[in-house]
Amino acid sequence: MTLGDIAIGNLRRRKGKAFFVLAGLLIGVSTVVALLSLVTAMKEDINHKLEMYGANVLIVPKTENLSLTYGGLSLGGVSFEMREIKEEELANIAKIPNANNVAAVGPMVLGPVTVGGRQLLMAGVDFQAFRVLRPWWVVKGQEPDDGGALLGAEAARLLGLATGGRLTINGRELTVSGVLDVTGSQDDGLIFAPLAMTQELLGKEGRISMAEVAALCSGCPIPEMVQQISAVLPGANVMAIQQVVKGRMETLGHFEKFSYGISGLVLLVGSLMVLVTMMGSVRERTVEIGIFSAMGFRGSHVIRIILMEAAIVAGLAGVLGYLLGFGATKLLIPLFAEGGHGAHVAFDPILAAGAFVLSLVVGLAASSYPAFTASRLDPNEALRAL
Amino acid sequence: MKRIQAEGIEKRYGTGDTAVTALKGVSFTIEPGEFVSVMGESGSGKSTLLSIVGTLNRPTTGRLMVDDVDVYALGQDARADFRRESIGFVFQNFNLLPYLTLAENVMLPLATVGEKKAQKRAKALAALERVGLARKAGRLPGQISGGEQERVAIARAIVGRPPIILADEPTGNLDSKTGKEIMAIINTLNAEGMTIIMVTHNPEYAAYANRVLRVADGILAH
Numbered sequence: 134m135t136l137g138d139i140a141i142g143n144l145r146r147r148k149g150k151a152f153f154v155l156a157g158l159l160i161g162v163s164t165v166v167a168l169l170s171l172v173t174a175m176k177e178d179i180n181h182k183l184e185m186y187g188a189n190v191l192i193v194p195k196t197e198n199l200s201l202t203y204g205g206l207s208l209g210g211v212s213f214e215m216r217e218i219k220e221e222e223l224a225n226i227a228k229i230p231n232a233n234n235v236a237a238v239g240p241m242v243l244g245p246v247t248v249g250g251r252q253l254l255m256a257g258v259d260f261q262a263f264r265v266l267r268p269w270w271v272v273k274g275q276e277p278d279d280g281g282a283l284l285g286a287e288a289a290r291l292l293g294l295a296t297g298g299r300l301t302i303n304g305r306e307l308t309v310s311g312v313l314d315v316t317g318s319q320d321d322g323l324i325f326a327p328l329a330m331t332q333e334l335l336g337k338e339g340r341i342s343m344a345e346v347a348a349l350c351s352g353c354p355i356p357e358m359v360q361q362i363s364a365v366l367p368g369a370n371v372m373a374i375q376q377v378v379k380g381r382m383e384t385l386g387h388f389e390k391f392s393y394g395i396s397g398l399v400l401l402v403g404s405l406m407v408l409v410t411m412m413g414s415v416r417e418r419t420v421e422i423g424i425f426s427a428m429g430f431r432g433s434h435v436i437r438i439i440l441m442e443a444a445i446v447a448g449l450a451g452v453l454g455y456l457l458g459f460g461a462t463k464l465l466i467p468l469f470a471e472g473g474h475g476a477h478v479a480f481d482p483i484l485a486a487g488a489f490v491l492s493l494v495v496g497l498a499a500s501s502y503p504a505f506t507a508s509r510l511d512p513n514e515a516l517r518a519l
Numbered sequence: 520m521k522r523i524q525a526e527g528i529e530k531r532y533g534t535g536d537t538a539v540t541a542l543k544g545v546s547f548t549i550e551p552g553e554f555v556s557v558m559g560e561s562g563s564g565k566s567t568l569l570s571i572v573g574t575l576n577r578p579t580t581g582r583l584m585v586d587d588v589d590v591y592a593l594g595q596d597a598r599a600d601f602r603r604e605s606i607g608f609v610f611q612n613f614n615l616l617p618y619l620t621l622a623e624n625v626m627l628p629l630a631t632v633g634e635k636k637a638q639k640r641a642k643a644l645a646a647l648e649r650v651g652l653a654r655k656a657g658r659l660p661g662q663i664s665g666g667e668q669e670r671v672a673i674a675r676a677i678v679g680r681p682p683i684i685l686a687d688e689p690t691g692n693l694d695s696k697t698g699k700e701i702m703a704i705i706n707t708l709n710a711e712g713m714t715i716i717m718v719t720h721n722p723e724y725a726a727y728a729n730r731v732l733r734v735a736d737g738i739l740a741h
């Protein structure tokens with residue numbers, strides 16, 4: 134016979150009260166778990182989309198001249214007499230404090246070329262980096278090696294070329310290794326070729342016209358990264374691409390705040406339920422507590438019995454609350470995440486532990502006043518009630 | 520050493536117009552091993568006296584010494600510890616916890632002490648044996664008779680081997696045959712050296728005691 138045995142015996146006997154305490158905590162904990170994991174899942178969904186978006190930082194030469202647009206983005210700079218960046222300087226990006234968040238750096242050399250009497254823009258790129266920077270590219274054929282070229286859909290149509298065709302640029306014959314599906318961007322009109330070969334063809338060895346950077350972000354600080362890159366590339370103009378996702382991020386931000394508000398409210402209601410139920414339980418047990426006093430229990434022993442009861446129920450509510458919240462999120466996620474793909478919930482040990490601790494803290498906090506009241510009951514008064 | 524020494528004890532309940540003075544200056548001493556019964560009319564202050572001796576009810580004025588300790592000068596925790604070690608209560612209404620078995624009820628005073636469960640259980644069974652209920656140790660209080668419940672209450676009071684047993688009308692709810700059985704047990708405990716103070720309305724049971732304290736309207740009448 135220990136204080137714990139008394140606590141357990143009491144819970145068994147007052148299952149209704151124990152159930153009420155459990156329900157109060159369960160509602161609170163499962164709501165918090167559901168909302169938090171919903172927010173997390175939606176954030177992951179958005180980050181996933183961010184990654185799908187490709188580049189989010191552009192590096193272009195500093196210029197005071199006309200603006201040039203690319204992909205509907207204002208780049209700054211001028212198409213002719215373009216100033217350039219030294220290719221080797223790009224290596225400095227690996228040294229910025231947030232270098233870990235850099236998924237890919239894609240240098241690009243641009244220059245006008247004449248093919249079959251037509252003026253086109255030729256782009257020398259690092260195809261490996263472009264797999265990250267242009268995840269939406271669909272190549273019919275293959276990425277080009279040295280001596281090869283990849284044509285944008287529009288360029289292929291204009292030149293009447295398909296995979297396997299040949300074209301001559303500045304006296305060098307290139308084989309079309311593949312054609313891009315329509316992207317709806319300026320990529321459609323370009324001839325892409327390996328960087329080194331293009332620099333040679335355009336007479337721009339060791340120089341690049343611009344570079345794109347993909348930052349892998351779950352809330353990684355794009356503006357700070359822009360500053361960091363600017364610092365290591367003094368000759369370049371570094372800018373963030375305004376994301377379409379930004380709007381969704383804001384909505385999510387509102388939802389997150391709303392979630393915290395609701396969570397707080399539900400927890401408050403839950404803890405009030407615990408408080409009222411525990412208070413009722415203490416009142417029902419005045420005689421019993423009087424007996425404890427007569428047996429020589431200290432006030433702190435009485436407090437311990439009541440808090441132990443609360444902790445047992447709260448621990449159970451923590452586990453069940455996590456499971457319930459987890460299940461609710463699984464059911465709700467298709468309604469919140471666009472299309473329901475990408476977003477998913479997985480068992481989160483930190484959230485599970487957090488739910489358990491939260492339940493204990495709320496359960497114990499809400500029971501502390503009833504426990505204190507119980508410890509202060511006058512045993513003489515209690516025993517006289519008989 | 521006096522076991523119990525009450526000096527000018529007064530107890531007033533409530534304040535103002537509704538105040539009731541249950542004890543109006545009571546002094547007495549009880550020697551170790553004495554068996555004292557307390558008698559008096561209903562409302563005369565017997566239970567109040569017993570609860571004050573039991574360290575559960577602080578007197579308005581006066582001093583209570585138990586084994587030369589001024590118990591109401593102790594802090595709350597120290598007083599609880601003192602109660603656990605020195606005093607066993609037997610109530611008229613048994614006051615057993617209905618959700619605990621007889622053995623667990625008897626172990627209750629040991630719940631706050633750091634002993635092995637097996638040791639506590641052995642003590643409880645020994646105490647139940649004393650009152651002839653060891654074989655019903657696993658039952659719940661609702662499954663035994665009133666007389667048996669009172670015997671469990673006695674077992675619980677003696678499990679910690681306190682020097683003092685306080686009993687408030689332990690036979691009040693029992694038929695006379697059962698009452699006599701209970702009295703026999705109490706008498707044996709006294710014979711073994713326990714100091715016993717018992718409130719009773721029954722002169723026949725009061726006769727078991729060495730001495731009778733008569734309370735009338737808050738005053739001791741010798």
Ligand SMILES: Nc1ncnc2c1ncn2[C@@H]1O[C@H](COP(=O)(O)OP(=O)(O)OP(=O)(O)O)[C@@H](O)[C@H]1O
Nearest residue numbers: 514517532539541560561562563564565566567568
């Ligand atoms: N906690 C209390 N609050 C207020 N008044 C009380 C309290 N306890 C006892 N009294 C009053 O004090 C007086 C003495 O009560 P007490 O219970 O000590 O009498 P008693 O001799 O035990 O009576 P009975 O034989 O009926 O048990 C009574 O008038 C009672 O109403």
Ligand SMILES: [Mg+2]
Nearest residue numbers: 565566567687
């Ligand atoms: Mg009484």
